[in-house]
Amino acid sequence: MTESKTEPLTYDLGFSTDPAPERARRTNRVGAFLAEARSWFRAWRRTRPFWGALWLIVAGAWIIYWMSFDIGIALTGGWSYSAGYVMGGSLIMFGLVTWLAPHYRSLSGIVGFLIALGAFPTANLGGFVVGSVLGIIGGSMIWSWGEKKPRTSGPAGG
Amino acid sequence: MSPRARRFERTAPWGEKPGVRSVWGRLTGRLYRAAYAAIDRAAEQSEQMKAEAESVRRGSRKRSLPLMICGGAALVAMFGAVSQSALAVNFTTGNSKFKLYSNYLDAEHAAGYLAPTSRQGATDCDADTADVQAQCGVTELGIHQAKLAGLCGIATENIPLVGNYSLMITAGDDVPDSYNGSSIPTGTTTDPSTGKLTDGSLDNAISATNLYLNSDALSGYGNKISGMNLGQSAETVGESAGLAFEGNANQLPKAGAFGLYARQLNVAGLNGNSYGLNLKGNITLPDLNIRVVPGARTQADCS
Numbered sequence: 169m170t171e172s173k174t175e176p177l178t179y180d181l182g183f184s185t186d187p188a189p190e191r192a193r194r195t196n197r198v199g200a201f202l203a204e205a206r207s208w209f210r211a212w213r214r215t216r217p218f219w220g221a222l223w224l225i226v227a228g229a230w231i232i233y234w235m236s237f238d239i240g241i242a243l244t245g246g247w248s249y250s251a252g253y254v255m256g257g258s259l260i261m262f263g264l265v266t267w268l269a270p271h272y273r274s275l276s277g278i279v280g281f282l283i284a285l286g287a288f289p290t291a292n293l294g295g296f297v298v299g300s301v302l303g304i305i306g307g308s309m310i311w312s313w314g315e316k317k318p319r320t321s322g323p324a325g326g
Numbered sequence: 327m328s329p330r331a332r333r334f335e336r337t338a339p340w341g342e343k344p345g346v347r348s349v350w351g352r353l354t355g356r357l358y359r360a361a362y363a364a365i366d367r368a369a370e371q372s373e374q375m376k377a378e379a380e381s382v383r384r385g386s387r388k389r390s391l392p393l394m395i396c397g398g399a400a401l402v403a404m405f406g407a408v409s410q411s412a413l414a415v416n417f418t419t420g421n422s423k424f425k426l427y428s429n430y431l432d433a434e435h436a437a438g439y440l441a442p443t444s445r446q447g448a449t450d451c452d453a454d455t456a457d458v459q460a461q462c463g464v465t466e467l468g469i470h471q472a473k474l475a476g477l478c479g480i481a482t483e484n485i486p487l488v489g490n491y492s493l494m495i496t497a498g499d500d501v502p503d504s505y506n507g508s509s510i511p512t513g514t515t516t517d518p519s520t521g522k523l524t525d526g527s528l529d530n531a532i533s534a535t536n537l538y539l540n541s542d543a544l545s546g547y548g549n550k551i552s553g554m555n556l557g558q559s560a561e562t563v564g565e566s567a568g569l570a571f572e573g574n575a576n577q578l579p580k581a582g583a584f585g586l587y588a589r590q591l592n593v594a595g596l597n598g599n600s601y602g603l604n605l606k607g608n609i610t611l612p613d614l615n616i617r618v619v620p621g622a623r624t625q626a627d628c629s
Contacts, residue, residue, distance in 0.1 A: 208372055211379035220386060249604070281397060288404050296493060296616055297401070304397030312390030316383045 216270035217277070217313035221263040223306030224280045228259030230302065231287055231295035247290075255287040256295075259303055266310050273310050281307030330362045409497075409614040424603060426539075427478040427501050427625050428596040429511045431546070432523045432531075435470035436591040437563035439571075439579045441540070464540040464601055466579075468569040469591075473523050474532040475514050476501045477611075478628035479603070492623040497611040498532045501628040505595030508547055514594070521550030521592040535607030536569065541600040546593035553589025560585035570606075597625070 212218075235252020242250045262280040266273055284303020287294040294300025441464060476499035482492045502511055510516060515525040523531055555566075560579035564571045566587045571578055579585060619627070 207376070211372070211376040214379040214384060215375050217386065281393065285397060285400055285404075288401060289408075293405075293408070293616065294401075296495075296618075297405070300401055301398075304401065305394055308390040308393035308397065309386040311393060312387045314384060314387055316385050316387060318383055 217266055217273050217310040220277065220306045220309030220311075220313060221266035223302050223309065224263035224266070224284075225260050225306075227284060227295070227299045227302035227306060228256040228261075228263065231256035231259065231291050231299040234292050234295050234299075251290045252292065255283060255291040256299070258283050259287070259299075263306070270313075273313055277307050277309070277311030277313070279307075280310060283307075330366055405614065408611050410612065424600045425480045425625075426541070426596070426598045426600050426603070427480075427505075427628060428474045428476055429499055429501060429594070430475040430514045430516065430523060430527065431591070431593040431596045432473040432475075432516075432521070433469040433471070433591040433593075434589070435567040435569070436467060436472075436588045437469075437567035437569055437585065438465050438467040438587075439560040439563060439583060439585040440464070441466040441579070464542045465544070466571065467539045467541070467544075468564065468567060468571060469537045469539070470535070470568050472534045472537045473528065474534070474596075475499050475523055475527040475530070477532050478625065480623050480625075480628075482622045489620065490622045492619050492621065492627075494615075494617045494619060494623060494627065496615045496617075496628055497613055498530050499527065501625065503626045503629070505546070505597060507545065507595060510547070510549060510594040516549070516592070519550075520552070520590065522590070530612055532609065532611055534605060534609040536605065537609070538569075538571075538602070538604040538606070539598070539600055540602045540604075541598045544593075544596065544598040546596040549592040549594050551588055551591055553587075554591075555587045558585045558587050559583070563587045 232252050235249075235256070242253050259280060262276045262283065266276045266280075269276075281304055284294065284300050284307055287303065288297075288300045291299070294303070477495070477497045478501040479495040480492055482490055499513065505511060513527075514523075515527045516522065517524045522528075558566070559581060560583035561581045563585040564579065
C-alpha cells in the first residue's frame with residue numbers, strides 16, 4: 169500500500185515491458201548459433217584438406233572463366249571450345265571430391281595436380297598460367313595433407 | 327535407433343483396424359522416425375568429426391614442396407617449349423574483346439562472312455572493354471594456314487574495386503608502337519613476288535592452322551593478295567578454303583549471303599578488335615610472353 173503510490177496505474181502490467189533483456193537473450197541465441205556453426209566449420213576444415221581443395225576449385229573456376237562459351241557451342245564445337253569446361257570442370261570436381269571424400273586425398277591430389285599441368289597446353293595456357301599454378305599448389309597441398317607434429321607451446325619447444 | 331527417433335516407434339498393437347487415421351499415423355510416424363534418425367546420425371557424425379579434429383593436428387605437410395617444385399619446373403619447361411615452337415597449344419578466347427596487333431599476316435586460304443557473335447543478351451558493341459554478354463555483328467574470318475610476324479594481344483578487364491587490368495600476350499617479332507597503314511613494317515621480310523613471309527620473319531613467325539577470328543574492326547595494308555573472290559555465296563567459302571565453320575544456326579554462313587575467299591591473303595600492320603580467337607588446329611608461339619599489368623594498355627605498350 170505504501171510503495172509505488174507515485175507510479176501511474178497504467179505502468180503496472182504485472183510484467184516488465186522493458187525489451188532490453190529479451191533482445192539480449194535473442195541476440196545471445198543468434199550468437200550461440202553462429203558460434204556453434206563456426207566451431208562446426210572449423211572441425212570440418214580440420215578433418216579434410218580444405219585449403220588445397222579450395223585452390224583447386226578456384227583454379228578450375230578461373231580456367232572456365234577464360235574459356236566460357238555458350239553451352240551449345242561447347243557441346244558441338246569440338247575440343248577447342250569444350251577444353252575449358254573439361255579441364256576446369258574436372259579441377260572443380262576433384263576439389264569437391266576432396267572436400268566430401270577426404271579419404272581419397274592422395275589420389276585426388278595427384279590427379280588434380282596432373283590435370284592442372286595438362287590444362288596448360290589445352291586450355292588457354294592453363295588460364296594464362298594462373299590456373300595451372302593454383303592447381304599445382306592445390307594438388308600438392310591435398311596430396312601432402314596428413315597428421316602433423318603437435319604444435320610446440322613456445323619457441324624453446326616446451 | 328536414437329532416443330528421439332524411438333519416440334515415434336510403433337506402440338499400438340498389430341491387427342489394428344485399417345482406417346484412414348491409422349494409415350496416416352503409420353506413414354507420418356515412419357517419416358518422423360526417418361527424419362529424426364537422419365538428424366541424429368548427422369549430429370553424431372559431426373560430434374565424431376569434432377573429436378577427430380581435436381585429437382591430432384593435421385595439415386599440408388612439408389612434402390608438398392618437392393611436388394610443387396616439380397610442377398613449377400614442368401610448367402616452366404612447357405612454357406619454354408611453347409616459346410621455342412616445340413609445343414603446340416590450344417588457345418581459344420571467347421568472352422572478352424581482344425585488341426590484336428600483328429606486323430604481318432600471311433594467310434593461305436582465308437574465308438570470311440558476316441555473323442553475330444556467340445554471346446547473347448545486352449548489346450554494347452562499341453564499348454572499349456566489351457560487355458561480356460553483348461551480341462554484336464562481326465566478320466567471321468577463317469584461315470586454313472596462317473603465319474603471323476609478331477603478335478600482340480591485349481585484353482582489358484575491369485575488376486571491381488581494383489580497377490582496370492590488362493592482360494598482354496606477345497609472341498614472335500616485336501610489335502612497333504604504331505602502324506602507318508600503307509607499308510610493311512620495317513624488319514619484316516617478305517617475298518617480293520608472292521608476298522609470303524621469308525627468311526628471318528618466317529623463322530620467327532607464329533604459325534597456326536585452322537584459325538578462326540571474329541572481329542568487328544580489322545585494318546591493315548593488303549599486300550599482294552591473290553586469288554581473291556569477293557561476293558562469293560557465304561555457304562561455299564568454307565569449302566573453298568578447306569574449313570568447316572561451326573556455331574549455332576544463327577552464326578553459320580547463310581546461302582546467298584556475302585562471303586569472301588582469298589587463296590593468299592597478306593595483310594601488313596594488322597590491327598583489329600577481336601571477340602574471339604578460336605583454333606581448331608594448333609598454334610606455335612615463339613618468344614611467348616604473358617604479362618598482367620594495371621591500367622588499360624595500347625599498342626605502344628606491346629614492345
